Amino acid sequence: MRLANILVLLFLFCSNEVLGQKVEVIKFPELQEIINNKDASVKVINFWATWCKPCIEELPYFEDVHATYGEQGIEVVLVSMDFVEDLDTKVKLFVEKKQLQSTLYFLDETDYNKIIDKIDTSWSGAIPATLIVDNRKNKKDFYERQFKKGELSQIIKTLIN
């Protein structure tokens, strides 16, 4: 019995590692809560989609920041902007295949004209886009572009030092 329990736990642990994180479906008010609650000293919130090539290219940089700085109070949040009909097929499959370990959400909205400015007024709506919330300095920075290799970790290094 005890061995069975251990095996189950071991299986759950392993499967989580193998499958990547769960993708939670949210609406805009929940996203606002995620942006505004101060449960991490720095939040790196990236807007991406499986169909967005530059987004896919830069995802490893976000995963690296999660792996390197996750323990130091820096939370990486990946918000998928995919079409809702692609959630179970493309998005979840992609997450499994890439074994993404950052916190994952799927934003299920339609009227983005009402939303984009509330995330950041400088955002035109193109993805990739990244919002970095520094709760220690009460500062927000928005980047409507793809990061180059090394650029994101440099930004984070500068923030925490």
Add this chain to the structure above:
Amino acid sequence: MRRIHLFVTAILLVTVNTGATFEDKGYSVGDYAIDFKLKNVDGKMVSMSDYRNAKGIVVIFTCNTCPYSKIYEDRIIAINNKYAGQGFPVIAINPNDPARQPGDSFDLMQQRAKDKGFTFPYLVDETQKVTKTYGATRTPHVFLLKKENNKYRVAYIGAIDNNHKSAADASEKYLENAIEALKAGKKVSNDFTKAIGCTIKWKEA
């Protein structure tokens, strides 16, 4: 010496000013838009000045590859079919560098226009200069221009409507409302909107 100094300052100011409006910000509603001469999928060059009887032009930066562009293709065709005859034709411009996005090559643009039966020009902005001057940042990105004394003035910038999933469920048809306002000689009430779209694939510097 002082004179030279003033002269240099003046030149610097002019450079800074034109630089800012030309490269960085793009157009705002009310600005006059430049005409262009770009290659269409049929190989011919197209300019706004070719449309002598137009009351305005619906310039849409769009592409082959972006899912948001694809989802709006039928709506763009419908808008051209509805409004070209009323003096507001659509001109589509593909801003993407095919070296970075091979799906947006000229051949594939021709193919897409044929497959979808585009009823409007689908132009390639090879140097990306028109895209930069207008200030398009995503696909699709609409610039509705109103003709005034043979010049084109920006009347609306933004999205086609407020529901990418379904045209029928869109409660606000921003672009159509803007065209209707121009037709009626009124000011466009909602003249700037935003939408999710694909980033423009700029040439590597």
